Amino acid sequence: MMTPKVEDVPPDRFDLKIGTLIIGAGACGLVAALSASEAGQDVLVVEAEPYPSGSTALSAGLIPAADTKIQQAAGITDDAALFASDIQSKAHSENEQELVDLLTSNAAEVIDWLSERHALPFSVVTDFDYPGHSRRRMHGLPTRSGRELIDALRSACEREGLDIICNRRATTLYRDQDQILGVAVTGPDATVETIACDRLILACNGFGGNRALVSEHVPQIEDALWFGHSGNRGEAVLWAEGLGAGLQNLGAYxxxxxxxxxxxxxxxxxxxxxxxxxxxxxxxxxxxxxxxxxxxxxxxxxxxxxxxxxxxxxxxxxxxxxxxxxxxxxxxxxxxxxxxxxxxxxxxxxxxxxxxxxxxxxxxxxxxxxxxxxxxxxxxxxxxxxxxxxxxFHTQGGLCVDSSARVLKEDGIAFTNLYAGGGAAAGVSGKGDSGYLSGNGLLSAVVLGRIAGRGA
Missing domain, CATH: 3.90.700.10 (Succinate dehydrogenase/fumarate reductase flavoprotein, catalytic domain)
Incomplete structure (x- = not known):
């Protein structure tokens, strides 16, 4: 694996220029692409693997959301405040309340938008309860499969004419102080291409597949079977260290x-x-x-x-x-x-x-x-x-973001054009494993993807 880098000196000339560049074609990246396109931006998604996947494809693809139209039709009474309370109760109030409120108050809009605008046939799991949820709010596609969710999102992107380029792993971020100028990506034949961008969205991964980072941050689980996506190598965390970006709850998983x-x-x-x-x-x-x-x-x-x-x-x-x-x-x-x-x-x-x-x-x-x-x-x-x-299965810590999904520096000031969501961003699972509430990972992925795609 090439070590992810941050460089202050950009190339003399970029090979390509794009408005919104998204790294990662999991649920977060694909939702961000749909959201950015709807906002009138030109979009490019780059994916390291041969096809869109991410950790989403290995999951059941269930997204928790409160007070959706689907819940209402099923006779389920729920609201964002109760959802937020469930998250904090499971995580022993170790999360930033602002982030919890951001995710829970926007989740229903995302589900309704994907259902109505992009024809994803969500339904609520109504025949059993998930631990920690006080209402039945897990939304999934018919087969309850993350692979089905990824395929549906990819199909929606194709219908919108969005470009997803696979087999391209981002290796270097180029910056000018608090602004990202572009990235370098490496293809399967080791060819390097540079892409300039107006906005960069990190929707790439966690670090569960990087055994050195797991040993450093979550040693209590380092001997467990690694069941997550192979692309979870921790680039976002390593870039954050090079950028001086804030990181939070790296022990959560x-x-x-x-x-x-x-x-x-x-x-x-x-x-x-x-x-x-x-x-x-x-x-x-x-x-x-x-x-x-x-x-x-x-x-x-x-x-x-x-x-x-x-x-x-x-x-x-x-x-x-x-x-x-x-x-x-x-x-x-x-x-x-x-x-x-x-x-x-x-x-x-x-x-x-x-x-x-x-x-x-x-x-x-x-x-x-x-x-x-x-x-x-x-x-x-x-x-x-x-x-x-x-x-x-997945790490839950990552980059700190604000209410617009912009990445925050260690001093709390936001980068002007750098956003993060999904596995790249800090989630709402507290500091260890006891704070994980079913669906937290996909909740962060789709909500922050939606917000980051729209832009500040």
Whole structure:
């Protein structure tokens, strides 16, 4: 990997000039492109990978938003203030309130805009609750797939005639004091091109794929399976250091403690929230699973062999099948099914007596020794299970931005034409993993992308 650089001396002549240049074609970059185009700007998106993807494509593609027209049609009463309160409660009030309010107050407009202006067929997940959300506000496309979301956004960009150039990794930013003049990008044949721009939007990545930065900033998860996008190399953080830009909450991350192992397929947390449990290889539960899937990463990794088993049943599986990843896990044989706990134990290699005791002791209609409450019904045949491990999915810290998504310098003064969103910007997940509320990453991506695209 070439070391990202910041240079004060620009080339004598740039190869190309563009109005708004966007680095990264994940959800943030594509939303920013649509927003900038709508504002009458000429736009170019450069993407390091062979096709638009980003961390979005590896996720379930669910975006939380409060008081959308889709929620209203579904009879769900919600508002931005309640959403903001949920975020801060999960993050122990470690976020800047101004940023939380910015994201929650603009999220509904973004969903409505994408639905109405760009025909993305969002619907609300209404058959189960996500930890920490006091309302059902997760909006997703029909297959509940991040790949579908990226493809839909890319198609919208194509309909608008927007240019997305792939296989171009940005390596150097050229600046004149607090203004960005342009960038240098490197192609697959190592050819370097320079692009001048009036505005630059960093929609590139986090740093989860950069093991040195992970070790420095989030050492508690450095041994976890890296399950994020390979392009998450930390360019935004490294450019920020060269620019003297402000950085915040670099220890925040999204983990996931329910990744099928060794298949590497994300298993929706619905298998837990709807009444399933996690057990270790001895057949016993070991924590309060209702805390969330990000916290589960550390909890699972602390178990023997760094693995666990998600145990649920056919009723729960029917809910989980709305997610493409879950169906794929079934197709590949990662998920086992049996009519008895004894047979499921054999299929998973677990001690049957211990697992039967664990299932028998679930206090349906009560609270267990870990503090988790269970509601009926009791797990029933067919019983199902999958071997899982803990993974690092995405880092949540990044560049500080203002209410216009402009990047702030360390002294709090904004760069005149540098913007950031998505994985490049500091999110609203507090300082560790316990502050991650489902959908925070995509919330930051689409809202800051929308705002940055419009411009100040």
């Amino acid at each position: 999204q983990g996931h403690g329910n990744v099928a192992h060794p298949h590497g397929i994300l298993i929706t947390w619905a298998v837990i929230t709807e009444g399933g449990v996690q057990v270790n290889r001895d057949g016993y539960r070991f924590w309060d699973e209702s805390q969330g899937y990000s916290e589960a990463a550390r909890a699972v990794l602390a178990q023997p062999g760094g693995e666990a088993f998600a145990i649920f049943d056919g009723r729960i599986a029917a809910i989980a099948r709305q997610f493409e990843d879950f169906k794929r896990a079934e197709e590949t044989g990662a998920i086992r099914s049996a009519e008895t706990i004894e047979d499921l134990s054999k299929a998973l290699g677990l001690p049957s007596v211990a697992l039967e005791q664990t299932i028998r002791e679930i206090p349906v209609g009560g609270t267990d020794q870990f503090g988790r409450s269970f509601n009926p019904p009791l797990l029933a045949p067919p019983f199902m299970g999958v071997r899982v491990t803990g993974a690092l």
